[in-house]
Amino acid sequence: MILTVTPNPSLDRTYELPGLTRGTVLRATADRVDPGGKGVNVSRAVAAAAHRTVAVAPLGGPEGALLAQLLEEHGIEAAGVPIAGSTRVNVTLVEPDGTLTKVNAAGPEITPAEAERLLDTVRARSAGADWIACCGSLPRGLPPQWYAELVARSHRAGVRIALDTSGAALVAALAERPDVIKPNTQELAEAVGRPLATVGDALKAAQELCDLGARSVLASLGAVGQLLVEPSGANFAVARVDAVRSDVGAGDASLAGFLSAGGTGRAALSAAVAHGAAAVQLPGSVMPTPADLDPSAVITTADIPMDLPLTGQTP
Ligand SMILES: Nc1ncnc2c1ncn2[C@@H]1O[C@H](COP(=O)(O)OP(=O)(O)OP(=O)(O)O)[C@@H](O)[C@H]1O
Numbered sequence: 001m002i003l004t005v006t007p008n009p010s011l012d013r014t015y016e017l018p019g020l021t022r023g024t025v026l027r028a029t030a031d032r033v034d035p036g037g038k039g040v041n042v043s044r045a046v047a048a049a050a051h052r053t054v055a056v057a058p059l060g061g062p063e064g065a066l067l068a069q070l071l072e073e074h075g076i077e078a079a080g081v082p083i084a085g086s087t088r089v090n091v092t093l094v095e096p097d098g099t100l101t102k103v104n105a106a107g108p109e110i111t112p113a114e115a116e117r118l119l120d121t122v123r124a125r126s127a128g129a130d131w132i133a134c135c136g137s138l139p140r141g142l143p144p145q146w147y148a149e150l151v152a153r154s155h156r157a158g159v160r161i162a163l164d165t166s167g168a169a170l171v172a173a174l175a176e177r178p179d180v181i182k183p184n185t186q187e188l189a190e191a192v193g194r195p196l197a198t199v200g201d202a203l204k205a206a207q208e209l210c211d212l213g214a215r216s217v218l219a220s221l222g223a224v225g226q227l228l229v230e231p232s233g234a235n236f237a238v239a240r241v242d243a244v245r246s247d248v249g250a251g252d253a254s255l256a257g258f259l260s261a262g263g264t265g266r267a268a269l270s271a272a273v274a275h276g277a278a279a280v281q282l283p284g285s286v287m288p289t290p291a292d293l294d295p296s297a298v299i300t301t302a303d304i305p306m307d308l309p310l311t312g313q314t315p
């Protein structure tokens with residue numbers, strides 16, 4: 001069973017536009033709403049592969065009620081923690097050429113009592129979990145050390161932790177030795193405090209995060225592929241993709257594939273890349289099912305392409 005924790009879940013609204021013109025009323029040609037937030041997406045992908053998952057998330061207001069309803073419709077068991085504030089709505093604008101513009105709200109303010117109830121709910125639901133995946137930004141009210149506390153508590157309960165977050169929350173959690181962290185290129189660069197130009201730079205940065213406490217690093221490098229750095233060594237994988245439709249949630253699909261395949265070693269890395277490649281070929285944040293995966297398109301190697309340039313960092 002994979003338990004996911006999403007402290008700042010979202011309703012993901014996607015609007016398809018004939019064009020994106022600033023300062024005008026834009027009429028959408030299509031729109032959709034998906035249950036969102038990084039851990040929620042991991043649960044969606046795990047459930048799509050018919051594995052057991054429980055999604056822990058604070059839920060509040062009419063948006064929280066709709067999110068709970070959507071999760072139920074997706075067949076995902078939710079452990080919702082009621083909060084006084086309202087669950088956020090994140091908006092994606094899609095232009096005809098496929099360009100995506102995403103607006104993520106800050107999310108509700110979580111009270112100290114709600115924060116404690118969230119930690120208690122994770123503890124109560126973690127019996128029998130193979131992994132706890134803690135994913136996404138922290139809403140207001142949760143201090144940057146909140147994930148560190150969650151990692152420490154989960155390790156005391158004997159459960160492995162995967163952490164996908166960024167900035168101070170990521171750095172603060174390293175000392176508690178998360179079993180795997182999943183930074184993307186931007187998050188990796190931010191964590192080591194310098195821009196990364198090549199896969200070799202990303203490898204060095206991932207090794208530094210291991211020195212700071214991460215037991216392993218699954219670095220997702222967008223179209224470039226993924227690096228898995230473990231005590232036993234590093235591996236790199238990339239998959240052929242015919243046409244990218246939406247990269248929203250591709251990292252979440254990757255993490256779900258990685259954990260479902262055991263969360264360690266080359267086979268899990270290959271599964272992560274197969275899931276990422278499948279996810280980008282699907283619309284919105286639709287998560288791949290086993291039928292969408294093409295393992296034959298994945299190349300996995302211990303021969304790291306050190307000089308391969310990276311993309312996807314904003315200064
Ligand atoms: N443009 C692309 N072309 C091919 N594969 C891609 C592309 N973008 C993403 N992928 C695949 O999906 C994986 C995850 O993507 P990425 O590194 O962008 O994650 P992320 O930034 O965490 O995504 P998100 O936060 O939206 O879930 C990549 O490692 C790769 O396997």
Ligand SMILES: O=P(O)(O)OC[C@@]1(O)O[C@H](CO)[C@@H](O)[C@@H]1O
Pocket residue numbers: 008010012035036037038041090104135136137138248249250251252285
């Ligand atoms: O604001 P955060 O928590 O960093 O990211 C939230 C989010 O962008 O991540 C998912 C895609 O990975 C979306 O479902 C959701 O809207």
